[in-house]
Amino acid sequence: MTGYSVNDLKKSSPKKVPTQADVARLAGVSQAMVSYVLNDNSNISVPPETRQRILDAIEELGYMPNKVARSLRTRKTKTIACVVPDITNPFHTVFARGIQDVVERHGYDLILYNTDRIPHKERASLRLLQQGRVDGIIMTALHLTAEDFLPLLRLNIPVVVQGPNVMPLQVEGFPLDSVHVNDVAAARAAVSYLIERGHRRIGLIAGQKDTPPRRQRELGYWQTLAEYGLAVDEKLIQDGDFREEGGYQGMRALLALSPRPTAVFAASDLMAVGALVAIKEAGLKAPDDVAVVGFDDIPIAKLISPALTTIAQFEDKLGQRSAEMLFDRLNGTAPEEGRREEMPYQLVVRDSA
């Protein structure tokens, strides 16, 4: 790291990147020695004096080991991939942030992929990750089934899935781990709460069609209404995209009904936020005119007004736990069969319902 300067840069034609061989030459040792001190190989004892010569040479040349070459040789990349549907959704970034904590602690790198909730991008990301660039994968998949993961697992690349597994992701003896909260139960908690508060006409803004969280949370909605002997009016069920816009549109549609619902369960906080905007825009008030319960408890939930009553998922914990499960597999300390861990949720009552 000595004496870099701008002039340095200007003159020097594209500098050759120093390699281990260069270091070895300068230090007057064999290339293997350099590798030994670099990796603190405990089988080999390098005398302190030689070691220092090598370290000096490394310093002088500004040598950095080439990770690509190292990975090719060791067949380990020390890198984990996290694949999420939407990097601009706080739920997913907080999840990723939780993963980062434990990945860093293990000395691994984390790389992030974004699939935009698009089926072919989900598949494409998996194909990419088959190319030997990561040691393991943590994925929030919306459109995949067990078969999609088989190629990876055959290559011994462990995968942890985040989310409800209504699709046959887990099969007997399938070494695929997952973390999830019980979406059905969580949705029931949300809807029960509304019913207990006296609401009888409850809308649902359900989230993107044909995705597991959507299905599970809608199922919870149906179950709860049935349980309380309430009829389901399908007009009260709106799609959505899990994002603000979907919640806004869904709420507008619900408000156009007559009679309109007195309460709404939105299957994500982002949609709940959009719904609150629509309510305000219509000159109405939450929770007085329409009560709203969300899902996720993202950071802004407590900050908006009215503060959002919602189902907390503890996404940072979800991320941490999924990473731990992944490292269990990488370290060979996981049971052969896939584990399916259920994580806690919690109804957080604030002001919107």
Added chain:
Amino acid sequence: MTGYSVNDLKKSSPKKVPTQADVARLAGVSQAMVSYVLNDNSNISVPPETRQRILDAIEELGYMPNKVARSLRTRKTKTIACVVPDITNPFHTVFARGIQDVVERHGYDLILYNTDRIPHKERASLRLLQQGRVDGIIMTALHLTAEDFLPLLRLNIPVVVQGPNVMPLQVEGFPLDSVHVNDVAAARAAVSYLIERGHRRIGLIAGQKDTPPRRQRELGYWQTLAEYGLAVDEKLIQDGDFREEGGYQGMRALLALSPRPTAVFAASDLMAVGALVAIKEAGLKAPDDVAVVGFDDIPIAKLISPALTTIAQFEDKLGQRSAEMLFDRLNGTAPEEGRREEMPYQLVVRDSA
């Protein structure tokens, strides 16, 4: 991709990953041929019949090229790194999303690093990226100077920096590109607006100390007050961390003053949101008791209540443009000297001021 099944997985011991050599053997050709068809090498014409045999073999084995080996050989990774201070801040994720758009269009992968705004993590990420794993870097740096980027640039790894460069990031002849908005001018627009609306006692929630955006925005604040002949009361200047919590604490401190400010400029929307919470908690109303202007125009800015008056930065455009500048360099179509592009900002007036 034929006939994967769970049983398949269970029996088969850790399957050997098929290589080009395996494909070649099965197709009865030399390994080079496989590489030719894989890369559509135009100098070489492979007869359709041979080509098909190879494709069949690839299919049958489920062969995927090993990206690590390919990178080692070609010295290209087809991967771009984006380094951001805080992956849970919408400003940065929308920025990253903009980058992803153009990176994908170029057939590259994007990997994301998170530095938590910590100096040593910023430096560490750069060191990581010196290890030959990416072809280029787009970074939002809070604590780095030109010297930090020299090793990368010497290795011919192009870097685009996002943000105001009060630090000597750009030097004559230094091939480092950057995009930024004029933070000083933007801050002046925000503060002028408040003054024009009659405010005379204006607080500043300034953001993390010793960072360029903080300094620039604070400078704009000072300049504007001076311009209007208003004295600066340093007690009206609060630090913050660019996050909700910092804005909340900053606002509480400001509200404890007497007389308290009638308006506040928060150097990020996240802090503005926190400030609004503090205002509400104190039983006050924005904008009547305290007006608030934010900075960034993140997606929730328009959704909270009161909707946030703020400075829009168009972070998706920032991301796209920085990626384009990077590819200019990768394609050799960039001027030798670093470009320093200023992007537009805009005062967006909503309800909070």
Added chain:
DNA sequence: ATGAAAGCGCTAACAT
């Protein structure tokens, strides 16, 4: 049109 062979930078088994 196809094949043989070198080598990208590194690690690890083996030899000295």
Added chain:
DNA sequence: ATGTTAGCGCTTTCAT
């Protein structure tokens, strides 16, 4: 204690 050597899987001359 240190050196020699053989690849990891791929692309790319250069021969044939």
